[in-house]
Amino acid sequence: MSILTIRGLRGGYSEVDILNGIDLDLDDGEILTVAGTNGAGKSTLAKAIVGLLPRSSGTISFMGKDIMPLSAEARMGLGMGYVPQVANVFANLSILENLQVVAGSSRQRIDELFETFPLLAERRRMRAGSLSGGERQQLAFARALVPKPRLMLLDEPTAALSPNKVADSFALIRRLPSLGVSVLIVEQRARQSLAISNRGCILDSGLVALEGDAKTLLADEKAAELYLGNIGASH
Numbered sequence: 085m086s087i088l089t090i091r092g093l094r095g096g097y098s099e100v101d102i103l104n105g106i107d108l109d110l111d112d113g114e115i116l117t118v119a120g121t122n123g124a125g126k127s128t129l130a131k132a133i134v135g136l137l138p139r140s141s142g143t144i145s146f147m148g149k150d151i152m153p154l155s156a157e158a159r160m161g162l163g164m165g166y167v168p169q170v171a172n173v174f175a176n177l178s179i180l181e182n183l184q185v186v187a188g189s190s191r192q193r194i195d196e197l198f199e200t201f202p203l204l205a206e207r208r209r210m211r212a213g214s215l216s217g218g219e220r221q222q223l224a225f226a227r228a229l230v231p232k233p234r235l236m237l238l239d240e241p242t243a244a245l246s247p248n249k250v251a252d253s254f255a256l257i258r259r260l261p262s263l264g265v266s267v268l269i270v271e272q273r274a275r276q277s278l279a280i281s282n283r284g285c286i287l288d289s290g291l292v293a294l295e296g297d298a299k300t301l302l303a304d305e306k307a308a309e310l311y312l313g314n315i316g317a318s319h
C-alpha cells in the first residue's frame with residue numbers, strides 16, 4: 085500500500101519554482117532515499133511534504149488523504165514526523181524533559197522509547213546540550229517518534245555527525261520500519277543511504293532524474309557516474 089503519493093509537485097520560497105513537477109511514491113514500511121546534486125531541491129521537497137514550504141502546488145496524498153490544503157501541524161497530527169537538518173532539541177533541558185515537552189507524550193510512551201534507545205535511558209537526567217552529535221540525533225529521532233508517526237522525513241540525518249558515527253545512524257534508521265514507521269531520507273551520502281533503502285530517487289534541478297529499486301540504482305552506471313560519485317563512496 086502506498087503511504088505517500090506525490091504528483092506534479094511544484095513550488096518554492098518565492099515566485100521562482102525550485103520543485104518543477106515531482107512525481108514520487110513511497111510504500112508503507114519502506115525506506116526511500118532522495119539523493120541528488122547540491123541545490124537540486126532535496127530539502128525543499130521534504131519541506132513541501134511536511135507543509136513548511138511557503139508556496140506549492142500539485143498533489144500529495146498521505147495514507148490516501150489529500151494533504152495539500154493542510155497546515156504542517158495538521159500533517160503532523162495525521163502521522164508525519166520531520167527531523168530537520170539541524171537536530172532540534174532543547175539544549176538546556178534534560179533528555180527526559182526533552183521527551184516530556186512533546187505534545188501527547190506520556191510516561192508509558194517515554195518508557196517505550198527508552199527501550200528503543202537504551203543510551204538515552206541511561207542518560208535521561210543529562211542536559212541535551214552536553215550530548216555528542218550522535219546522541220543528540222538519537223534524541224531528535226526519539227522526540228519525533230513520541231506521537232507514533234507513520235512516516236518520518238529525515239533531512240540529511242548524517243550531515244552533522246563525525247564519520248565514525250555515520251554507520252550507527254544508518255543502522256538506527258534501518259530499524260524504523262520495524263517500529264511501524266516508513267522513512268524518507270534526504271541524503272548526500274547517497275550510496276550508504278541507498279544501501280539501507282528499498283527505493284531511491286535522484287533529483288536534478290527540481291525534477292526526478294532517476295528512480296527505482298535501491299539496489300538497481302546502486303548498480304546503475306549512469307547514476308554512479310552522474311550522481312553517486314566519489315563523495316558517497318568515500319564515506
Ligand SMILES: Nc1ncnc2c1ncn2[C@@H]1O[C@H](COP(=O)(O)OP(=O)(O)OP(=O)(O)O)[C@@H](O)[C@H]1O
Pocket residue numbers: 097098102120121122123124125126127128129272
Ligand atoms: N529558505 C530559502 N529561501 C530561499 N531559497 C532557498 C531557501 N532554502 C533553499 N533555497 C534554494 O532552493 C534551492 C534548493 O535548495 P535545497 O536546500 O532544497 O537543495 P538540496 O538539494 O537539499 O541541496 P543540499 O544537498 O546542498 O542541501 C537552492 O537554490 C537554494 O538556494
